[in-house]
Amino acid sequence: MKAALLFLQAATGAMAPAPTMDAMRQQVTDAYRQEEARQAALPPAKDDAEKIIRLGTLDQVGRITMMKLDWSLVPAHQQPKWRGAILAEISRHDRLNQERLKTLIPEEGWFRISVYGKEAARAAFLIVQHAVDDPALMRGTLNRMEALLPDGEAEGQAYAMLYDRVAMTFDKKPQRxxxxxxxxxxxxxxxxxxxxxxxxxxxxxxxxxxxxxxxxxxxxxxxxxxx
Incomplete structure (x- = not known):
């Protein structure tokens, strides 16, 4: 009997606690806070390209954390609601990143690769790609990127992804x-x-x-x- 009780206690102790929606969302919130604290401890960005790259890291940190969450113990019928709550937290940070990015957009309209570098241009694109609540920003960026394609000042992959999202989300057209x-x-x-x-x-x-x-x-x- 004693051995059986000890086995039961060991087995019970080894079981993972049931997750909660708030706890999973908090993991995403904490990831943003940790990255914001890390960046706050860095020396000031030396130029706009570095500022954009830092914003790009913030854009990704919540999504990467969400991808790593363990959904195996979340009932299937609850997952859409929980995912929606976590995505709402990500969207809140997205909007902050979008407003910060807008203050950095140059007078010529977009970030040329030859001036800002590929890493910064990609980071800026990702922030806009997630701006589904700001159609004007997405459409305007799409037009400016298209103008830069012939000179190699914008990446075709980024343009294609933005084109397809705008077409399907706002224009209700097939993706290209x-x-x-x-x-x-x-x-x-x-x-x-x-x-x-x-x-x-x-x-x-x-x-x-x-x-x-x-x-x-x-x-x-x-x-x-x-x-």
């Missing part, structure tokens, strides 16, 4: 480059794609290095449950 994917019967796939047979030609035309097949191979289908 296949950058936006959804979980369909156990596989990540681009949905509502304009003329699928020629998508690789369009990707190549704006300087994208991957075919649609290579792009989709990057996604983890294990994270895409079958219906």
């Amino acid at each position: 480059y296949g950058t936006q994917v959804n979980c369909v019967d156990g596989r990540w796939q681009p949905t509502d794609l304009e003329t699928p047979d020629t998508v690789n030609s369009r990707r190549q035309a704006i300087g994208m290095s991957q075919t649609i097949e290579q792009y989709l191979a990057m996604f983890d289908n294990a994270q895409c449950p079958r219906a």
